[in-house]
Amino acid sequence: MKERKIIPISHPVLAGNEEKYVQECLRTSWISSIGRFVPLFEEAFARFCGVAYGVATSSGTTALHLALLALGVKEGDEVLVPTLTYVATANAVRYCGAHPVFIDSEPRTWNLDPGRLEEHITPRTRGIIVVHLYGHPADMDPILELARRHGLFVLEDAAQAHGAEYRGRKVGSFGAAAVFSFFGNKIITTGEGGMVVTNDVALRDKLRLLRGQGMDPERRYWFPVVGYNYRLTNLQAAIGLAQLEQIQSRLQERRQIAQWYQKHLAPLGDRLVLPREESWARHSFWMYTVLLGDRVKRSRDEVIDALAEMGIETRPVFYPVHVLPPYSGNSSRCPVAEAIAARGLSLPTHSLLSEEDVSYIATCLKRACEESD
Numbered sequence: 001m002k003e004r005k006i007i008p009i010s011h012p013v014l015a016g017n018e019e020k021y022v023q024e025c026l027r028t029s030w031i032s033s034i035g036r037f038v039p040l041f042e043e044a045f046a047r048f049c050g051v052a053y054g055v056a057t058s059s060g061t062t063a064l065h066l067a068l069l070a071l072g073v074k075e076g077d078e079v080l081v082p083t084l085t086y087v088a089t090a091n092a093v094r095y096c097g098a099h100p101v102f103i104d105s106e107p108r109t110w111n112l113d114p115g116r117l118e119e120h121i122t123p124r125t126r127g128i129i130v131v132h133l134y135g136h137p138a139d140m141d142p143i144l145e146l147a148r149r150h151g152l153f154v155l156e157d158a159a160q161a162h163g164a165e166y167r168g169r170k171v172g173s174f175g176a177a178a179v180f181s182f183f184g185n186k187i188i189t190t191g192e193g194g195m196v197v198t199n200d201v202a203l204r205d206k207l208r209l210l211r212g213q214g215m216d217p218e219r220r221y222w223f224p225v226v227g228y229n230y231r232l233t234n235l236q237a238a239i240g241l242a243q244l245e246q247i248q249s250r251l252q253e254r255r256q257i258a259q260w261y262q263k264h265l266a267p268l269g270d271r272l273v274l275p276r277e278e279s280w281a282r283h284s285f286w287m288y289t290v291l292l293g294d295r296v297k298r299s300r301d302e303v304i305d306a307l308a309e310m311g312i313e314t315r316p317v318f319y320p321v322h323v324l325p326p327y328s329g330n331s332s333r334c335p336v337a338e339a340i341a342a343r344g345l346s347l348p349t350h351s352l353l354s355e356e357d358v359s360y361i362a363t364c365l366k367r368a369c370e371e372s373d
């Protein structure tokens with residue numbers, strides 16, 4: 001039987017100093033959350049974002065939770081959240097006993113629609129979480145202006161957008177704080193891991209306190225607050241530092257892949273809506289995500305299944321969080337996000353793809369869309 005090649009949707013690249021740095025941890029036995037790589041990774045990643053401080057965490061989700069707690073989110077508060085995101089964004093609000101209030105997408109970049117924020121502000125609203133979806137930055141200026149006017153915090157969920165830029169500045173440097181993930185399928189990875197970055201030294205200290213079980217930094221085994229163990233290990237930070245050393249190559253490769261997709265998918269015409277990059281944006285192309293056009297009669301899930309048959313792994317766009325069982329209590333409707341979610345799929349996006357692979361994926365996608373034309 002001929003062995004069929006499977007093209008995975010994502011694939012980490014561990015091509016630099018990962019092994020060397022991990023060996024150092026093993027040799028010196030600094031494998032837990034104390035060790036030189038944790039502060040080195042925090043400092044280097046914060047510098048990469050153009051922000052003063054980084055606080056490394058065990059995941060992007062725990063980074064979100066810590067950031068919301070440090071920003072003062074409490075039981076009964078409301079936080080405005082885009083509905084089109086990975087569920088962790090909303091879950092972190094719930095962990096604080098607060099309520100996510102879901103905001104519809106704008107149709108160009110699929111990020112939260114700044115024009116839909118104000119109508120959802122109530123006396124309980126404390127802040128806004130902005131997600132840079134699939135690596136395209138959200139339009140920060142109107143969001144920051146509105147937040148200032150209403151005294152709300154802005155927290156960036158940049159878990160998918162390492163290195164993306166808004167008006168020439170890296171994402172992660174706009175909000176009171178920003179959160180990144182280093183899960184295995186993100187732009188750089190530590191296996192599991194995350195980070196909060198901020199310019200606010202008081203916020204940094206709160207984040208550190210809460211991350212380390214709430215132990216008073218001046219008085220060992222004295223716990224003034226209930227904290228968490230959300231620490232990143234030195235082993236993970238060693239991998240993270242090595243990954244960060246290569247991030248420019250990873251970002252360039254993603255940009256190249258996006259260009260190849262654009263070239264090879266162009267012949268599909270209005271069967272597909274391709275991702276755009278606004279004039280003020282630099283996309284990080286975490287996942288090259290397309291929408292099926294109205295002309296395609298097959299459902300998105302049928303197209304995904306057909307591609308899987310051809311050995312191509314894809315995935316559906318996130319279900320809008322407001323339709324998921326834990327969040328579907330209020331009958332809010334977000335028609336733009338619902339339409340994107342129904343027609344969207346992410347194609348393989350990782351550094352091991354060649355132009356030949358991308359061209360093959362485009363050919364298969366055309367076939368998958370046409371089978372019922």
Ligand SMILES: *Cc1c(COP(=O)(O)O)cnc(C)c1O
Nearest residue numbers: 059060061086088159160181183
């Ligand atoms: C991946 C992701 C997270 C969560 O990160 P983990 O490291 O998986 O906990 C949060 N928000 C968004 C938008 C993500 O894509």
